[in-house]
Amino acid sequence: MRNVGITAFVFWTVMLGTTVPTPLYPLYERSFGIVPVEVTVLFAVYAVGVVVGLLTLGRLSDQIGRKPVLGIALLLSAAAASLFLVSDNLTMLLVARVISGFSAALATGAGTAAIGEQLPASRKWLGPVLALLANMGGLASGTMLAGILAQWAGHPLRLSWIVDLALIGVGLVGLVTVAETVRRTRPTFRFQRLSIPHEIRGEFIRASAAAGAGFAVLGVLTSVTGILLGTELGRDDPALTGFVVFLGFVFTAAGQLIDRRLPPSGSLPAACVSLVVAAGLIAWAVLGAALAPLLAAAVVVGLGTGTAVSAGLRAIATGVPAARRGEAFSAFFAILYTVLAVPAIGVGVVIEYANLHWAGGIFSLLVALLALTVLISLSRRRPVSG
Template sequence: MPAYTAAGHRRSFGFAIAATILLMVAASAPSPFYPRFAEQLGLPPVATTLIFAVYAFTMLAALLLTGAISDAVGRRPVITVGSVLLAVSLVVFWQSDSLTMLLVARSLQGIAAGLLLPALSAMVVDFAPPKQSEAASLWNTIAAMTGLGIGAITAAIVLDLLANPTGAVFGSLTVVFLLIAALVWATPAATRSVRLRVASTISRPAVPAKMRRALKVAVPAIIAGWATNGLFLALGSSVVKIEFGATTHAQQSITIPIFAVSGIIASVLLHRSSARVVSVYGTSALGIGTALNLGALALHSFPAYLVTVAVVGTGFGTAFMGVLKTLMPRVDPAERAAVMAVIYTVSYLAFGVPTIIAGLLVPLISLQGAMMALGAVIGVLCAVATVKRIRIPDLPHPDDLPRRPAKTPKHQSMT
């Protein structure tokens, strides 16, 4: 077993961050291929969005059923199983020649991501530098958004340059995740004071009565942010191709890295601000950016469209962070898993359902019309979330509260 050394912990911290980035690379790499798949297989718009959405639904199911399993059996076994399963899904993507195979590939990828994401996120926390309480949450955010941006633009460039892009992208990622499955065993096992029974690791969504009002205020922000993310990943390339006439895959996919990088920058700049400031900025930027984005789309101004994508990205990058900073101080430690299950249930439903709705609307009102309709709904949700969040006061984090001295029992005599 690897020794518990400071250097070993740093390597493990770096490994977990790198693996999270690569997980998100694998999640976004298929996005530039969607127009290609649709053209080659003659798929309708709803089929393309369904390929995307099935990932969100299977990932949600895996999160709810196995999200805490690495607490019971350890991080390394779960990361190994998830990485091998993800490699299998990438091989299926590589060999796909029908809608059925694409749905199977994306479903397997969602299950694998549902295993890997909580285990890797927990591993980042396990090996985060001491006395840096915010390092883990910040790096988890940065790693996820970095991977999303890198995966999309890299896959797009490969599509433009190589004759066999599917083999290059999905074959390379297959090898990468087989290596991750092996290399994780070079990291030390995180110590755990309590071993949970596997049966107890199934998350049961529940919201304590004391925080239901705060969660109701947060729901519009969660839906708006994750719906925006899903629409950009599922339809962003098609919008740039159809509405702005982009001819290369790199041009078609440029919105995804812009969206991700702007979100990273905003998260880094604001992560020490109060929950109210982060939340209000996030929903305001998301709403205003969406309105400007729709205006640029209507005017067919590609430069303006890219600028507004950056504004929207800063909103998404901070809106969800603001939700967590608002809710977590209100949650008792024993209730965190159940509350997070509720939050992620709403998040991944918002991630998948609007993309399917968009796919159904495209044949009826065009791609631009579908984006306009859903964008209007997102704008309204952002306005509601901003106004309601202003009225909710911040609570201090439990770690920041002064500790009360232990009370002396009344029956104990004073000497």
């Protein structure tokens, strides 16, 4: 189990680094003179790095081994943290975010696979749970750690990255002692073909739409929460910003775990209802300049998103032949990360040319409409008895 613990720590550390900037965006905005739409672009290019990484390097750990790929992910994470540490302009921040996206793409595939392979046969069932905790735990920890350090320690744009680099150093030292689980072959690089699996076309589209709506909300929460708290609620509070996003990621993990106990037919309807409620809470938070509905929205959208993602992964795992399963998983996550980025930029544009009230209202309406559309399609496909 020592190998499993080290691998999970490495996975957690890489994901932690991807969300460290979240509570720092308002500080970058003031320090570098960037505007809200540039903040959302800064967030969104991370998703571009993840998608490109998944589509081009998703099979790399199958070929050269889990350990080398996790090492590359840590080094890329260190490169991104170093750029953030010395950055003094938007261009450097953008490059750092793209590199961070590549590190996450590599760690997600290699870390998930390695944890499953390192567990003894009697504990294989723990693999998905530990991978989920490392992934979402890292995302949640990064935003909370940076928020606390920025709020109550000195050098808010520097200290978080120093701590991140120290964690990466520990991960690199530990990784040296981990045993490889894959027999290495010559690496081949090709762009992963994406397609919707015809065996589960309807279920895939509905799960992608519901999970995509949730990812869109998480993306906007991640990129805009600091702006909302500062401009509308008068709370220039990195720790609070970090906590709001922390709730979203923690409850996304909880939603995936809870879904394991739901009947398969109930997962997507529950997710859609949660997302409609979350959209209403976000509109209330933005239009009413209220903190309580914002916190509640983070919890509810996390639960809905986690449930929808779990439903999509289950549909692929059980309904797609093994030979095309990797392709289907890649398509699913490529859709989710694309939807993570695009609405955030759209909200930034509306904030720039109108205001946050308009942006929040339009976005909430679109999320609710998408979730309701999926919910209606689910009700129509159920067989009518009698």
